[in-house]
Amino acid sequence: MSTTPQSSAPNSSPTLTVVGSINLDITATANRLPSPGETVGGGVLRQQPGGKGANQAVAAARLAGRSRMVGAVGHDEAGLSLITAMAGAGVDVQDIARVDSATGTALVLVDGEGENQIVVCPGANASVALDGVDFDDDEAVLCQLEVDQNVVLEAARRAKGFFALNAAPAMPLIPELLERCNLVIVNETEYELIPALRDAPLVAVTYGGEGSAIFVDGERVAEAPAVRVTDIVNTIGAGDAFCAALVLALQSGLEHSHALAVANAVGADAVRDASSQPALKQLEHYIEATRTAALPA
Helix, strand or coil: CCCCCCCCCCCCCCCEEEECCCEEEEEEECCCCCCCCCCCCCCEEEEEEECHHHHHHHHHHHHHCCEEEEEEEECCHHHHHHHHHHHHCCEEEEEEEEECCCCEEEEEEECCCCCEEEEEECHHHHHCCCCCCCCCCCCEEEECCCCCHHHHHHHHHHCCCCEEEECCCCCCCCHHHHHHCCEEEEEHHHHHHCHHHHHCCCEEEECHHHCEEEEECCEEEEEECCCCCCCCCCCCCHHHHHHHHHHHHHHCCCCHHHHHHHHHHHHHHHHCCCCCCCCCCCHHHHHHHHHHHHCCC
């Protein structure tokens, strides 16, 4: 009998399926980040669930009530705890494989302003595969680049509905992968580092405190201002929450500017939470909260 926890999510088709990385985040928080060769004392150590894929799947579950995760963890205590945490958040975990590698781990340094430095040890994430995984016709799929890009390409080929790629970390993209993307999400640095995105059909770019924008075939067609946050605690999971929220908002039929505003609001809530998988309200809350701002002037 399998000892893998079962999700409490409904048996109906999930709103969003995420294919990607699952990590244990080992985080040290200090007043400031060390310079090369420097030691900074007084840190606080914390272990918590992470990985861009898992973060996005949990965010989607908290926003929409359910999601599905396709990934891999090790046969270790960390792997079991991460699956348990995702299932508890409403993620369907039946397509998370247990493999003969250590569970992926991220070593994270965070300063007093929430800025961070991260080293990722992929471990089991290098073994992510789509064996036995099927996607429904109306199922949205979201991937990142913390797993092998050929696996991401296979997911794009198999996806029958909306396929979104969070092209992070930045790297050259297989041309076919880019052609198959209905949406690419990047931050401003990644947008500069991946020139091929200039001609992509639909790209969302985040600009930190300057908000976000959508480009269609290289033309900036929509934007939304950032939500000002003075009590920033942790920025690690904010981008992942933004990605999940934007895909869900677009899939719900919102026009581009309103969808960006919703995702910005979700990201703002995320930075107020110390967790890489922050507590979030239902998507409808953010849609209503941003509706007035999204109305034409």
